[in-house]
Amino acid sequence: MAKTFRDAVARLLKRLKLPLMVIAILLCIAMIAMPLVIRALDDAVERGLRHDIAWTGQHGRSELFSLARAVAVAEDSFSPERLADIELNLDILFARLNTWSTGAFGQFVAGDPRRKALLATIARQLEDIETIVRAPDIDARLADLHRKVMALELPISELASMAYAFYQLDRANSSEDLRFLHKVHFAITLSLIAISTLLILGLSWSNRSLVKSYRLQRTIAQQNAYLASFDMLTGLANRKFFMTGLEAAVQQRREGQTLVVVAIDLDGFKPINDVLGHKAGDALLAEIGGRLTRFQDRQAQACSARFGGDEFMVLLVTEDHLPGIEATLAELHEMLRAPLRIDDHFLSIDATLGFSFVTEDGLGAEELVHRADLALTTGKLEGKSRRTLFDEAMLSRTLHRGRLEIELNEAHLETEIEPVYQPIVDLPSGKIVGVEALVRWRHPVRGLLPASEFIPAAESSGKITEIGRIMLERACRDAMRFPLPINVSVNLSPVQLMRMDIAEGVAAALARSGLAPQRLKLEITESVLMRDSRGTEALMRRLQAMGVTVSLDDFGTGYSSLSYLRNFPFDELKIDRSFVSEIGENPQAAGIVQIILLLARELRMSVVAEGIEQHDQAAMLMALGCARAQGYLFGRPMGFDDLCARLRAQNPPSLGAVA
């Protein structure tokens, strides 16, 4: 950005180079010329006032006439007084000659040989005249003297004329010089004024264009800084900017101040994005950005950022204690979960918040964010749409998961992973007609671990695929050894379904165990359908072509779009436990179950109700026409041996199987 400014200056200078050089040269000329002109002007003025040599020339003539007159008077009647008068006038003429030989007139004479010759003639003739004046017989030579004096008139007049002409020429020259110098002076002054005006104009122009380019580069810099620090979609800060701000906040935290870091994840963003498209998803994120901005503006000190996807982070700097903080976060939560309209869709959105805070030194920015994230993850696992405060146990849980991942990697899964079976019964009779295989890890140290304990670690470590394969094979093998030929249901995880060789895996498990495909049910959840509907449909058809049954697990939760039932060829629906638990007290729940049952019948699907714990629930379901059920009431998940014992007790082999 500094570079842009420098470039602008360089461009400007380049464009101005020639005019500036011309101006500089003109100024130099003016600077040198001005004193010279002023001096020449002074000289010319002085010359105009100089001693008038013409005058002294003219005066010589009148002095000559005075001498001539004195001679004439003496010629008329000679006397010593009249001789003295002649001598005085001769002296005066000699003084004039003297004047003509030195000083300014002397210089004029020296300037031309003709003038020198003329002056020499005058001097010689004057000396002649003096000889006569000094002669003893002067009274007899007065006529000769008169003639000689008059003869002087010609050279003196000539010299005087020359001096006059020279003087006039000099004056004319000097006044012409003066006029010329005045013109030059005027021109220089005028050009100086013009240059100054040009410079002032140029300066203001260049100033303006510099200011313009400075403004432009500042705008660009601001835009760049904005792009580097902000998320364009939501207008919130980005992760980098947030972390920088958080680090500064941690460093500058004052006594009594609490820094609260809130990690936010939108519940149900993904389905909206998938179903309504990315445009709607973006609009939703922008709306959430706006809500966070409004929230942030209401706080004394807060900053919110989008960390990516539908994850947001908020920093609050407050002097409140925990109850106050929780109230503020409740307010934030309310703002976030307000319904919104995007295009023509009214959407309900919710959010899960996890937060951590620091009231004393010791925790860095990264740690605070990590803790808020942990609290968020925990909150999501515990059922979303809640605000969870970080506690130290979460750290050990994470450590626990990390350790589990390592242990899973080192475990001998083939022997340690084992299924347990929960009965699925026929409702009127209560007889076991099938089992759902549920995964357990027989941990060498900690004993039998439920799925919730190690599945997240298995998912994050990638072991989930192997576990899925083992479960499938073990369930098929076990089913072959059941005392009754009941069905066995195996869950397919989304991760397994993403692998295109799942059909081959199923075929291999069936072949190796020898189990009839009709006895194997594969349970998949709705989330799988939303991800890759075309691939899933093709897979389902392949499995069904092999003779395997496919059932939709947890039906009734999530979106439960009826289009799934139309588009995917399910053989069975499993009604989610949440409907069953309410069926006794909530007529709506009963109504929904009834509709699902009717629907399934029309679509030729069988139905299993999950989570039956009480007799009246069973009775109600029976009354609604539900034929199959699963739940604690009919049996908890049990090991292979226990199941075999149950099956043997229920139905002695001699009486034959119940289909």
Added chain:
Amino acid sequence: MTNRRSFIGALVLLCGLAGSASQAVAQDAAAGNTATRAILTVSGPGGFTRDFTLPDLEKLPKAEIRTKTPWHDGLQHFEGVSLQALMDHLQLRGRDAQVLALNRYRTTIPVADFAEFKPILAYRRNGAPMEIREKGPLFIIYPYDSSAALKNETYFGRSAWQVRSISVE
């Protein structure tokens, strides 16, 4: 210019009249005795007249000017009496001083010049008395080199040589 023209007019007039003053001067000059001969006559209002010999002038406080002039080559050293001192000595007051020279040159000097520029009535040039042929015996000299204002025809014109009389009006 106007001054000069009127001066030429006056000169023609003088030439025609061939006044007796010049004859008296000629007689004095012929007498040749510079010590006793009056070389300067100063006159003032109310018929005041006073003659000065060279020693008379030399008795008055001496003033010096070193300057170049348009009539000499090189720097000149003039000694004489300050015109202001002469006025003070004679207790003369007036506006203009009419100066008449042996060569009938006549010029008018404002009395104010005496105090302002301090011109002198020089009787010595470079240590020696001045002959008539050297524009002596008395020469009004301004300190031309001391000011550019003095280096012009106005002051050169007031610098009469062969001064014979000064009349204060």
